[in-house]
Amino acid sequence: MSTQKAVQISRIGGTEVLEINQIPIPKPQPGQILVKAAYAGVNFIDTYFRSGLYPVPLPFTLGSEGSGTVEAVGEGVTKYKPGEQVVYYGSGSYTEYLNVPEKAISHVPEGLKLEDAAAILIQGLTALTMLRESYEVKKGDTILIHAAAGGTGLVLVQLAKALGATVIATASSPEKLEIAKQHGADYLVNYSGGEDEWVKEVLGYTKDGEGVEAVFDGVGKATFEGDLRVTKRKGSLISFGNASGAVDPFKINRLGDKNLKLLRPRLFGYVATQEEFDHYTQELFGYLKNGQLKLNIHKVYPLEDIVQAHKDLEGRVTTGKLVLKI
Ligand code: NDP
Known part of the structure; x- marks a missing residue:
């Protein structure tokens, strides 16, 4: 053959x-x-x-x-x-x-x-490398994860919980939100009602309504503007995908309103060397083995x-x- x-x-x-x-x-x-x-x-x-x-x-x-x-x-x-x-x-x-x-x-x-x-590998390493390197999630942080019941979303939720974060999860239906909850999400927001609505709900779950330390967004175009509103002063906006379309061109001076950090990472840039790939792969397998990742x-x-x-x-x-x- x-x-x-x-x-x-x-x-x-x-x-x-x-x-x-x-x-x-x-x-x-x-x-x-x-x-x-x-x-x-x-x-x-x-x-x-x-x-x-x-x-x-x-x-x-x-x-x-x-x-x-x-x-x-x-x-x-x-x-x-x-x-x-x-x-x-x-x-x-x-x-x-x-x-x-x-x-x-x-x-x-x-x-x-x-x-x-x-x-x-792809969804697991994407979630892990972003939580380690795009914004290093720390115990006590409150973070927002969009499309939290998706493939990458569910890994992000579980690993963020393992690292001690409080997780606000979005999804487009009650059933999807329930799945995010079963995987550890603390607060659930259905984002299909429109930007003003989900932004208000997310801010309501943060201390003094000031916003989240970091947003992990694989949805892209549909959620980017709202992300700028819910990210806390000096917080990090990690835009890593385009499920709803690519984010529109953006004037960087808008970041100065809250001194935000904006990242657009790709997995391959975090696991480019043998050493990086082995390091993160073994860490990921460890979470599977100890049951923190399902x-x-x-x-x-x-x-x-x-x-x-x-x-x-x-x-x-x-x-x-x-x-x-x-
Ligand atoms: P998912 O399983 O998360 O599926 C995509 C989800 O996005 C859907 O289930 C849906 O959830 C949500 N979504 C929101 N708006 C739309 C829309 N208009 N059309 C379709 N889906 C929409 O997929 P993956 O886990 O494979 O990927 C998630 C994201 O992560 C993608 O953007 C992908 O490109 C990105 N990614 C980036 C990587 C990188 O290196 N930068 C590596 C791996 C993934 P809901 O119905 O709840 O809104």
Whole structure:
């Protein structure tokens, strides 16, 4: 067998541009591990590549992370052997076989199922690195987490609680808010009533109505203006995604009104070196092991149902993580 199935796009657009094609199985190059994939995680970023929000060269194989077993290793790779279970991030994971560089892969920790492993790296590392480096959350802080019942949101809520923060969580329905609560959120705000309403509610949960120490916002366009209103003087606004669209151009002198810090981090900038990746991956696995982090898989979709998976994620009907069975 020399070819394999892969979910690709050859043009940008809605879910109609998703294709399942046959592509060659690659050979591992020096420093790479060839993985036989079992599962792929589905992330919102995959929809940005598909829609053209984040431009990529076409044709493009979608998927940003997954889990599976080592099939073969390239020259110089000594840490991994065929048959071992691994979890990884990197481009092109909606496929049966892919090459992964050594600095983006880790052994699956004992006791973690492959299905769960595919659900953890991108959202888990994004949440952890932001709570450590974008704004270092401290015991006693009150922070706001938007889309708190989503994949990244539920990890943020649990890790922020583990670090001692008080968490105000937003979501678009009572059911989603209940899930955020079950994962530790202290205060719940349904933000579908409009900016003035959710801003007022959030401020009402903060000391003297002064606002939160930090906002973690993966919603983007729809919530950015409200974020500026609820962030406390000298607080941090971490805008890390565009689920509702990209944030409009912004005049930086507005930050001076409250001496705010505005960050727009990407995970890959926090785990760019082997050392950083290993450090945060091990810390993340530690939270899983000690029970402070629980994974929430919304649904495992067969690879053939990729259209439905993207529709569900973009249609706001999911909570937690979507996974593809390869
Ligand atoms: P989620 O599981 O969180 O799904 C997105 C959620 O966003 C929805 O469930 C929905 O929750 C909310 N949302 C608000 N407005 C909209 C809208 N107009 N359309 C669709 N959804 C909307 O996805 P992920 O966890 O994969 O990603 C969350 C965010 O984090 C994304 O913006 C993603 O790009 C970002 N991200 C950024 C990374 C980085 O490196 N910077 C890395 C990983 C993720 P509700 O119905 O409650 O509003």
